[in-house]
Amino acid sequence: MIIYKTREEIELLRKAAQVVSRTLGKVAEKIEPGVTPLELDRLAEDYIRSQNAVPGFLGLYDFPNSLCISKNEQVVHGIPDNTPLKEGDIVSIDCGAILNGYYGDHAFTFAVGEVDDETQKLLDVTKECLYLGIEECRAGSRLGDIGFAIQNHAEKHGYGVVRELVGHGIGKEMHEEPQVPNYGKRGRGKKLKEGLVVAIEPMINMGTKAIKQLDDGWTIITRDKQPSAHFEHDVAIVDGKPDILSTFDYVEEALEKKAKVHG
Template sequence: MIIQKTREEIELMRESALIVSKTLGMLAKEVKPGVTTLYLDKLAEEFIREQGAIPGFLGLYDFPNTLCMSPNSQVVHGIPNKTPLQEGDIISIDCGAIKNDFYGDHAYTFAVGEIDPETQKLLDITKESLYVGIRELKVGNRVGDVGFAIQNFTEKHGYGVVRELVGHGLGKKMHEDPEMPNYGRRGRGKKFIEGMVVAIEPMTNMGTQKIKQHKDGWTITTLDGKPSAHFEHDVAIIDGKPELLSTFQYIYDALGIVSDEENEFRQQPLVL
């Protein structure tokens, strides 16, 4: 069952989402060769608590850390460790926070130093597919409309769309209805309604769509060992249209990137 949120609840969720956004923005300056993912995880936990929030992933389903840190061929759910990042790596950082009893949850894949053009294209297309999917999140459309849009766009570029891992509804629980696959058929699945909030998160592989889970019970990698990218936003339906609750703008400010990609999904200007 889809849980509708009131405008007041959506604003509380925006606050949680923006704490995650600020955390990712803080980490953006720290992602560089020689840094360990365990160090970044420690920074994130401290920062989230300083914002008056609780790390949303720590202890969830017994996950041991604040961040899911997934470099290179790891798709999602990587556990932070003491292995230093290297020049040319990419790393998905997925972060959650709880404030006012509501979750925020979103992710960004960072380049570590300079990366090769082929990998940069994977990141660009995956992030663009996120917005392609968000455009379909409107009253009257269905889950399959979002999934189809992401899949169609991504596969046209020759990439693999992960099937086993999906986005989800979001609220007082990390995972609510509906599940939000990144593949599907138009007109299929649950119908979107006013006041719903979802996390849309394309996971795109440079090669095969197939994945494997490791013995730690968490880490997911591509079956062929090729890189994977992951981007995620929290989105509400307000006045029938998609409204971003999260933002990559803190990341862009930290990295000196100029972008207007989020403007079409904001009914009011973002106040940083």
């Protein structure tokens, strides 16, 4: 059952999403060769708690950490470890927080130092897929319209669109109805209505769409070991139109500052 949200609930969800956005901004400041995923995880947990919020992933379905940190061929659900990031890696950081009983859930894929042009294109196209999907999140549209927009753009560039993992409704639970696939056909699926709040999250692979799970029971990787990118926003339908509750502004500010220092 889809739980449509009131304006007041949407504002509470926005506040939770913004905690996650600011956390990703703090993480962005620290991402560089030599830093370990566990260091980033501790930083995120401390910051989330400093905002009177609770890490949304820690303990959820028994996940052991506050961030999912997925490198290179890892698609999602990577468990932070002590292996330092290297120049040329890409790393997807997925973060959740609970504030006033509502969840925020939000992800960004970072380049570590300089990456090659082919990898940068994957990041750019995946982010474009996210915003094309968001544009379809309107009253009267259908779920398939979101998936079609994402799939069409990704496949136009020769990329694989992960099928087994999808976006989702969000509210007092991290995962609510409806599921929001990153593939689909126009005009198919549930009709979108005012008050819907969903996490839209394209997971796009440079090669094949095929994935597999590692023995840790969490980490998902591409079967062909080619890189994968993941971007996610929380989106509400307000006055019939998409209203993005999360923001990449904090991440982009941090990356711009770092570019000036290194430039």
